[in-house]
Each structure stands twice: as structure tokens, then as C-alpha cells.
Amino acid sequence: MLDAKLVRAEPDLVASKLEKKRFKLDVERLNQLESRRKEIQVRTEDLQKERNVRSRAFGEAKKAGQDVSALQEAMSALKSDLENAEVELKAIQEELQSILSLVPNIPDDDVPEGKDENDNVEVRKWGVPESFTFEPKDHVALGEMHGLLDFETASTISGARFAVMRGALARLHRALAQFMLDTHTTNHGYEETYVPYLVNANALFGTGQLPKFEEDLFKVPGERDYYLIPTAEVPVTNLVSDKIVDAKNLPLRFVAHTPCFRSEAGSYGRDVRGMIRQHQFDKVELVQVVAPEQSSAALEELTGHAERILQLLQLPYRVVALCGGDMGFSAAKTYDIEVWLPGQQTYREISSCSNTRDFQARRMQARYRDPATGKPALVHTLNGSGLAVGRTMIAVLENYQNEDGSIRVPEVLKPYMGGVDVIGG
RNA sequence: GGUGAGGUGUCCGAGCGGUUGAAGGAGCACGCCUGGAAAGCGUGUAUACGGCAACGUAUCGAGGGUUCGAAUCCCUCCCUCACCGCCA
Structure with missing residues (x-):
């Protein structure tokens, strides 16, 4: 498998090197998935952070003997948003992974050009x-x-x-x-x-x-x-x-x-x-x-x-x-x-x-x-x-x-x- | 095949519902000490993703579930170890 970071940072370079292997890298598709991944990952992580912050507050409130029912209710909306985001993120990551796992290795620079x-x-x-x-x-x-x-x-x-x-x-x-x-x-x-x-x-x-x-x-x-x-x-x-x-x-x-x-x-x-x-x-x-x-x-x-x-x-x-x-x-x-x-x-x-x-x-x-x-x-x-x-x-x-x-x-x-x-x- | 015990960081090993990315030890790195080394002492020591950074998020065999919150509770699977049975 190629380094996902490299593919992300230099998709055109990677694609041109793979031409020697007669492999066509779908750069456009990759870029498209990548930008969606980024967006959803950020959203997911924000929601996760929110959840962590709130459940900590919840624990403290409970310890202090305060009423927690309002906190609990606010959490349930957050939870379903988070769940959706996580599912979508996972799907995109799997798709990226499966594309990447089908990409062959990059040939060394001194490998001769040729088709067979x-x-x-x-x-x-x-x-x-x-x-x-x-x-x-x-x-x-x-x-x-x-x-x-x-x-x-x-x-x-x-x-x-x-x-x-x-x-x-x-x-x-x-x-x-x-x-x-x-x-x-x-x-x-x-x-x-x-x-x-x-x-x-x-x-x-x-x-x-x-x-x-x-x-x-x-x-x-x-x-x-x-x-x-x-x-x-x-x-x-x-x-x-x-x-x-x-x-x-x-x-x-x-x-x-x-x-x-x-x-x-x-x-x-x-x-x-x-x-x-x-x-x-x-x-x-x-x-x-x-x-x-x-x-x-x-x-x-x-x-x-x-x-x-x-x-x-x-x-x-x-x-x-x-x-x-x-x-x-x-x-x-x-x-x-x-x-x-x-x-x-x-x-x-x-x-x-x-x-x-x-x-x-x-x-x-x-x-x-x-x-x-x-x-x-x-x-x-x-x-x-x-x-x-x-x-x-x-x-x-x-x-x-x-x-x-x-x-x-x-x-x-x-x-x-x-x-x-x-x-x- | 049956029964029982486990799977936590580089390794060993604690934790068994909240501030634990995770005690303690070993190893490793750097510093002190030494003529040099050993021992001793001090400091540091996971990975991935996002971010210029501060930092945030995830990861305690895998996957599901319960919960406001899971390394910790429940279910399924995989693997390891021990004993019994069977067998090349």
C-alpha cells in the first residue's frame, strides 16, 4: 500500500509515476473523497469533543447532587448527530481504504519504461x-x-x-x-x-x-x-x-x-x-x-x-x-x-x-x-x-x-x- | 471436541464505570556521577488523523450493545495458555 499521506499531498506526482506501471490513478475521485473525508472528520471530532465535555459536566453535576435531567435531554440530540457523522465517516474511510488497497506500488526511477x-x-x-x-x-x-x-x-x-x-x-x-x-x-x-x-x-x-x-x-x-x-x-x-x-x-x-x-x-x-x-x-x-x-x-x-x-x-x-x-x-x-x-x-x-x-x-x-x-x-x-x-x-x-x-x-x-x-x- | 484462565504501551504488568493514553517495573535515549565501565540518580520515551501552533479526536484482540460517560458491564467472534479426551 502506498503512503496515504503522499497520495493526498502529491496526487498528480503519484499518478504520473504509476503510469509507468500502466495504472491509471483516479485523482479526481480521490480528491473528491478526500475533501469530504476531511469535512466529516472535523464535524465528527467536534461532536465527540462536545460529548466528552458534557458527560464530564454531567458527572460533576451529579456528584454535586444537582438535577441532571436537562443535561441528559440536551445530550440525546447530540448523540444522534454524532452517530450519523460517525457512520458517514466510517463509510468514506472504508472507501478510501479500498481504493488505496488496489493501487500498485510506485516503480523505482531506474525501472525501464515499457508495456510487456x-x-x-x-x-x-x-x-x-x-x-x-x-x-x-x-x-x-x-x-x-x-x-x-x-x-x-x-x-x-x-x-x-x-x-x-x-x-x-x-x-x-x-x-x-x-x-x-x-x-x-x-x-x-x-x-x-x-x-x-x-x-x-x-x-x-x-x-x-x-x-x-x-x-x-x-x-x-x-x-x-x-x-x-x-x-x-x-x-x-x-x-x-x-x-x-x-x-x-x-x-x-x-x-x-x-x-x-x-x-x-x-x-x-x-x-x-x-x-x-x-x-x-x-x-x-x-x-x-x-x-x-x-x-x-x-x-x-x-x-x-x-x-x-x-x-x-x-x-x-x-x-x-x-x-x-x-x-x-x-x-x-x-x-x-x-x-x-x-x-x-x-x-x-x-x-x-x-x-x-x-x-x-x-x-x-x-x-x-x-x-x-x-x-x-x-x-x-x-x-x-x-x-x-x-x-x-x-x-x-x-x-x-x-x-x-x-x-x-x-x-x-x-x-x-x-x-x-x-x-x- | 470438553472445561477453565487470559488477550492492556517496545516488553512485563496494574487498573475492572468518570479527571487513565493508561500506575509500577524492564528496556531504550539523553544528562549527572566515573580514569573508563557497571551500579546509582535525574529527565524523557505509543500510534493515526486534523491544526502553523496551542491543542483536539480516536485507539487497551475484533465487532456489536448497555450508559450522560466504557480499558472497565453485556453479547458474538478471533487468538493464546492450562488440563482432559481424540489423533498423524
């Missing part, structure tokens, strides 16, 4: 795609060839966009997650966390998935509704919601390996083949909670941590800075990391790293005590995949394939594979 992924800007490239002496297969062909990847069975159990993995492939998938978790905890200073996979609406509001993106989520109805997490970003970032963390403890770095569930509404026909786009996938997520002045540097650092996984796996990738139109709701700046997939002869997203600045922190009231002022101030939060496990596995399959369809196990994964160094050999 074609306008993203490549920042750097790492590694060189291998030139195969044969026609490389895609992961679907490779997986099915060995009977280790089975979409058909998954569809009878669940439906489209699910997969069953078996044997060495299932183990490779687990190995990747373990390897990522170990690297981030041991080398990058993250604290391992285990978090709920079902969360409430409030947590999703905090990170910005609600109220705007409910259709992307799986809802679990019940006496109390739950939602399956679309990313560990939701439960992990909410670790600091409603807290005032000690400045000494910043930055906080958390890592979690969780399944993620996405309805993929509106992506019919996209990536229908293979494991690229699933309703359920595993991800190792990095979250940082930092002091405001640190967040720009922290985004570079966090992105580097995600890149490190690909470097250790010797997988070629590139990093792109997302343009305003391609960025998510909560992000002020985002880098996507795209891994080379020989089967598609293209780079595909494998990680998305974002600085949300104080946008999520404000929604979830996550604060720290600013040593300079001694006052609570909003923290900045960042998140990034480090990495999407399924897509990383796809990249390993396709980049490490041999002509006969067997797959070499990357050096760094060997300790996790229980002696297997070739899959489907």
Missing part, C-alpha cells in the same frame, strides 16, 4: 549455451523416455497442469531443493524456516495478493477460509507482520522450501506442454527484511544469491530488469533471472527478485525502531526465488542431456544423489 516482457532490459549474461552435436530434446521427451516423468497419470489423479515424478528424477528434484537450501543457509547467511502452506486472507493482503488477485489463488473454504500459498513469500514475509523488530537484528534473511499453488487462471493455452507451468510446484524462496536505506543494495545481493545457484550448477542464464508494465503489483523494482533451455532454444524465467520497499511493510505493519529518531518506522521487504525447483530441474535435464537421452548429474548435486551420476543411463 518485450520491453525488459537485459542486464547481464552468464555462461555460454552448449552447442549440441545432436538435436537436443526437451524435458518432456527426456522425462517420458525413461518413464520417470508422467503427465498422463497425474491428469487421472488430479487433472491438467500436474506431474508425477519417479525414481531418480524425483530424487533429482529433491536433491535440487536440498542443495539450494544448504547453499543459502551455509554460504549466504539465510535462516531456514518452515512455514504454513495454508494461510488466511490477512496474510495475503499483507503481501499484496489480495484483494486484487484472488482468482490466481486456490481457496480452501471452511468454517474459516484458507488459501493455498502461491509462493512462500506470503507466509515468510508475514513473519514480521505486526512486529517492531530491533534495528540490531536487521537485516533478517529467511529461506524456505515450500510447494506453491497457483490456479493459473487466464493462462489457458500457455505452456500447456511440460512442467513449466503447473498448479503445484516447489520453490526455494529468499526473503529479506531490511532498513530502508539498505534495500536497493539488498536487491542486488539477493539476486546474486539466486544467480549463485545457477553458477554452481553451471547453467547459462541472463538477468533482465523488468519494465514497468511487466512488474508485479507490490514491486518497486524486479530482476528476473532466465535460464537457458536448449529444448526451447530460449531463456525462460526461473527466478523473480523484487524490492517492494515499504509497500508490503505498510500493509502488514512491519516496523523497526529507527535508531536515528527512536520512533517505529516501516521496514523494507524483498523476496526472490532461489530458485523455482521444477524449472531448475527442467534446465538440468535439458542442459545435461547426452545424445542417447541419458542425463549427467551436475557435480554439485552428486553428494545428494546417493551415488547416482547418470539418470536413465
Whole structure:
């Protein structure tokens, strides 16, 4: 959520910055509501003051043994005026709140202009795609060839966009997650966390998935509704919601390996083949909670941590800075990391790293005590995949394939594979 | 699932119908003291909104109600803790 004060004071500035995100802020409507709010709030507070003054007088009169019936009568007229004012004020505040909760974060000044992924800007490239002496297969062909990847069975159990993995492939998938978790905890200073996979609406509001993106989520109805997490970003970032963390403890770095569930509404026909786009996938997520002045540097650092996984796996990738139109709701700046997939002869997203600045922190009231002022101030939060496990596995399959369809196990994964160094050999 | 006890400021904890934004303590900040530190002493220490300011208003888990007046009484819900039952 944006700072209501900023929106109020500089609506035109905010609106112009939001244009980069292709968001139209209704300044006129906002101004109109705002001036009404002000008027009614003043009236309400005047009436409240009157009530407080009179009831104090009432108490004193009664104590002094005076007749209070006149006072009592005068109060009843005041009361209904006050009640009306309070109801109206509440309605306006709720409307303002609901408008504000649908406004996306302001992009940083250095975010590129543009409307979709074609306008993203490549920042750097790492590694060189291998030139195969044969026609490389895609992961679907490779997986099915060995009977280790089975979409058909998954569809009878669940439906489209699910997969069953078996044997060495299932183990490779687990190995990747373990390897990522170990690297981030041991080398990058993250604290391992285990978090709920079902969360409430409030947590999703905090990170910005609600109220705007409910259709992307799986809802679990019940006496109390739950939602399956679309990313560990939701439960992990909410670790600091409603807290005032000690400045000494910043930055906080958390890592979690969780399944993620996405309805993929509106992506019919996209990536229908293979494991690229699933309703359920595993991800190792990095979250940082930092002091405001640190967040720009922290985004570079966090992105580097995600890149490190690909470097250790010797997988070629590139990093792109997302343009305003391609960025998510909560992000002020985002880098996507795209891994080379020989089967598609293209780079595909494998990680998305974002600085949300104080946008999520404000929604979830996550604060720290600013040593300079001694006052609570909003923290900045960042998140990034480090990495999407399924897509990383796809990249390993396709980049490490041999002509006969067997797959070499990357050096760094060997300790996790229980002696297997070739899959489907 | 049953029974009982609770949810108050950064934290702990008092208050149980009026002047309590809230005693006391801890923590933190500043000052004194010290060669330096600890201890000691003093002062300060919530947030939001409106206002240039003085100040005003709201907030004691959430929402409703009673009352001239609610942190305090009543109702509903949420959460936490304890014991019993059941269970991976």
C-alpha cells in the first residue's frame, strides 16, 4: 500500500509515476473523497469533543447532587448527530481504504519504461549455451523416455497442469531443493524456516495478493477460509507482520522450501506442454527484511544469491530488469533471472527478485525502531526465488542431456544423489 | 471436541464505570556521577488523523450493545495458555 499521506499531498506526482506501471490513478475521485473525508472528520471530532465535555459536566453535576435531567435531554440530540457523522465517516474511510488497497506500488526511477516482457532490459549474461552435436530434446521427451516423468497419470489423479515424478528424477528434484537450501543457509547467511502452506486472507493482503488477485489463488473454504500459498513469500514475509523488530537484528534473511499453488487462471493455452507451468510446484524462496536505506543494495545481493545457484550448477542464464508494465503489483523494482533451455532454444524465467520497499511493510505493519529518531518506522521487504525447483530441474535435464537421452548429474548435486551420476543411463 | 484462565504501551504488568493514553517495573535515549565501565540518580520515551501552533479526536484482540460517560458491564467472534479426551 502506498503512503496515504503522499497520495493526498502529491496526487498528480503519484499518478504520473504509476503510469509507468500502466495504472491509471483516479485523482479526481480521490480528491473528491478526500475533501469530504476531511469535512466529516472535523464535524465528527467536534461532536465527540462536545460529548466528552458534557458527560464530564454531567458527572460533576451529579456528584454535586444537582438535577441532571436537562443535561441528559440536551445530550440525546447530540448523540444522534454524532452517530450519523460517525457512520458517514466510517463509510468514506472504508472507501478510501479500498481504493488505496488496489493501487500498485510506485516503480523505482531506474525501472525501464515499457508495456510487456518485450520491453525488459537485459542486464547481464552468464555462461555460454552448449552447442549440441545432436538435436537436443526437451524435458518432456527426456522425462517420458525413461518413464520417470508422467503427465498422463497425474491428469487421472488430479487433472491438467500436474506431474508425477519417479525414481531418480524425483530424487533429482529433491536433491535440487536440498542443495539450494544448504547453499543459502551455509554460504549466504539465510535462516531456514518452515512455514504454513495454508494461510488466511490477512496474510495475503499483507503481501499484496489480495484483494486484487484472488482468482490466481486456490481457496480452501471452511468454517474459516484458507488459501493455498502461491509462493512462500506470503507466509515468510508475514513473519514480521505486526512486529517492531530491533534495528540490531536487521537485516533478517529467511529461506524456505515450500510447494506453491497457483490456479493459473487466464493462462489457458500457455505452456500447456511440460512442467513449466503447473498448479503445484516447489520453490526455494529468499526473503529479506531490511532498513530502508539498505534495500536497493539488498536487491542486488539477493539476486546474486539466486544467480549463485545457477553458477554452481553451471547453467547459462541472463538477468533482465523488468519494465514497468511487466512488474508485479507490490514491486518497486524486479530482476528476473532466465535460464537457458536448449529444448526451447530460449531463456525462460526461473527466478523473480523484487524490492517492494515499504509497500508490503505498510500493509502488514512491519516496523523497526529507527535508531536515528527512536520512533517505529516501516521496514523494507524483498523476496526472490532461489530458485523455482521444477524449472531448475527442467534446465538440468535439458542442459545435461547426452545424445542417447541419458542425463549427467551436475557435480554439485552428486553428494545428494546417493551415488547416482547418470539418470536413465 | 470438553472445561477453565487470559488477550492492556517496545516488553512485563496494574487498573475492572468518570479527571487513565493508561500506575509500577524492564528496556531504550539523553544528562549527572566515573580514569573508563557497571551500579546509582535525574529527565524523557505509543500510534493515526486534523491544526502553523496551542491543542483536539480516536485507539487497551475484533465487532456489536448497555450508559450522560466504557480499558472497565453485556453479547458474538478471533487468538493464546492450562488440563482432559481424540489423533498423524
